[in-house]
Amino acid sequence: MxxxxxxxxxxxxxxxxxxxxxxxxxxxxxxxxxxxxxxxxxxxxxxxxxxxxxxxxxxxxxxxxxxxxxxxxxxxxxxxxxxxxxxxxxxxxxxxxxxxxxxxxxxxxxxxxxxxxxxxxxxxxxxxxxxxxxxxxxxxxxxxxxxxxxxxxxxxxxxxxxxxxxxxxxxxxxxxxxxxxxxxxxxxxxxxxxxxxxxxxxxxxxxxxxxxxxxxMMLQGIRPAKLPQAHFYADLTHIADIRVRQAAHFVEQRIDNPPTLDAIARYVGVGRRQLERAFHDTLGLSPMAFLRSLRLEYGSWLLLNNPRSITQIALDCGFSDGAHFSRDFRARFGVSPREFQRKSADGAIPP
CATH class of the missing domain: 3.40.50.880 (Class I glutamine amidotransferase (GATase) domain)
Structure with missing residues (x-):
């Protein structure tokens, strides 16, 4: 038996x-x-x-x-x-x-x-x-x-x-x-x-x-230790301006629902012109350009690590649609989102 x-x-x-x-x-x-x-x-x-x-x-x-x-x-x-x-x-x-x-x-x-x-x-x-x-x-x-x-x-x-x-x-x-x-x-x-x-x-x-x-636990598998965290921020450890650091941390938490420049300035407690000058003096770009860079970095990570559609990834990154995301992505990385995925899969782009 x-x-x-x-x-x-x-x-x-x-x-x-x-x-x-x-x-x-x-x-x-x-x-x-x-x-x-x-x-x-x-x-x-x-x-x-x-x-x-x-x-x-x-x-x-x-x-x-x-x-x-x-x-x-x-x-x-x-x-x-x-x-x-x-x-x-x-x-x-x-x-x-x-x-x-x-x-x-x-x-x-x-x-x-x-x-x-x-x-x-x-x-x-x-x-x-x-x-x-x-x-x-x-x-x-x-x-x-x-x-x-x-x-x-x-x-x-x-x-x-x-x-x-x-x-x-x-x-x-x-x-x-x-x-x-x-x-x-x-x-x-x-x-x-x-x-x-x-x-x-x-x-x-x-x-x-x-x-x-x-x-x-209904997991899809075991993630390796070397898998990067889904983090999307600029390393500002060398930046002494507390206003820039506070603003950066604020926008990091709002990538999928980007705040306005006025909202960022209110969070930091300064005027928008002061904040813009602080960003230009320390990072060489505007607060909104900094936010856009974070959103595109987030998008590049999702393209490599998430099976969702490009349109859904665009929305998750705070873009209004896939076309806007693809246009800004190409301007930043030199390739379209789909080309980025394909080249990464072929090893042409480092993970």
Whole structure:
């Protein structure tokens, strides 16, 4: 008589569970440290990848992977969305019980105070050869604890300027979803935390477990670490004029619904003529030309990374129709959107 469909899976789970009793550890173990105003999406995405890889059928038993959610003092932490989460306790005396420590940050990154007890514990974990995960702005805390050095870190494009301002000696990039430096992995956060989780599951539990998660989460696949973030901004770290920097951040958030020049000026708190002079003095172009450049950069990224039609991409970039988008795109890149896609596929245009 043939075995029922899940018999082999259940047998493997039983054998793995027995092996765990011998070793005391599953294939992958992560301790989550929640900081104030942590980002829900990044935390939930990473921990749900572990949950779905840990057992068969989404049953959530901690067989192949184990996790614990903690805070510095064992008290609940409130996310940036205002949702308060209970934790499983404070920081354990021996952090070496985990393979990784995931420091989950969020909107509290401007806070320059790192509690000494947290910094000491993170340094103890690192000294015990526990690998560190900087999730979203958790990388700020790891940098404050002195655990990054000259390693390259990945941060979300929206906090790149803030990170570089605080830690100018640390190379920070936004052209990856996450960066693995061996004993330190830093992740941009948001949905990139899912990709990081799949990367860790494939490494420790096998690619079949990672694909199991992909199916459960209804994903189209596993995105590689080197995939650039969908970021569309000019690197203004060398620009001292705060008005230009504030205006740039404002328009970055409004690419699909471009603000008027008057709206940008009101946001910055200056007159439109003052703002135009500031842009010309620092960047050599007008605020609206800067915005148009961002929209076209966004469009070029979508052409390479999104299956939507050119007309839909044009609308998503804030253009009124495909014809306007194609005209401006050709003026900027020297080819039409379709030619850009074709040449990129042929390798004639670098990704």
């Amino acid at each position: 043939p075995n029922p469909p899940n018999a082999n899976a259940e047998t493997r789970s039983t054998h793995t569970s027995e092996a765990m009793q011998d070793t005391g550890k599953p294939e992958l173990s992560i301790g989550f440290v929640l900081l104030n105003q942590f980002t829900l999406a990044a935390f939930a995405g990473l921990i749900d990848v572990l949950r779905l890889a840990a057992d068969h059928g989404g049953r959530s038993r901690q067989i192949h992977a184990r996790w614990r959610v903690m805070s510095m003092d064992g008290l609940p932490r409130t996310s940036s969305a205002g949702v308060t989460l209970e934790v499983g306790g404070g920081l354990p005396e021996n952090p070496a019980e985990f393979d990784y420590i995931a420091v989950c940050g969020g909107n509290d990154y401007p806070n320059t105070y790192l509690p000494p007890s947290l910094g000491d514990w993170l340094r103890q974990a690192s000294a015990s050869r526990v690998r560190m995960l900087g999730i979203c702005t958790g990388t700020f805390a790891l940098a404050q604890a002195g655990l990054i050095g000259e390693r390259v870190v990945c941060v979300h494009w929206n906090v790149l300027d803030a990170f570089r301002g605080r830690f100018p000696q640390t190379p920070a990039v936004v052209d990856h979803l996450f960066v693995d430096e061996g004993d330190l992995i830093t992740c941009a956060g948001s949905t990139a935390a899912i990709d990081l989780g799949l990367y860790l599951v494939a490494r420790h539990c096998g690619r079949d477990k990672a694909q199991q998660v992909v199916r459960h």
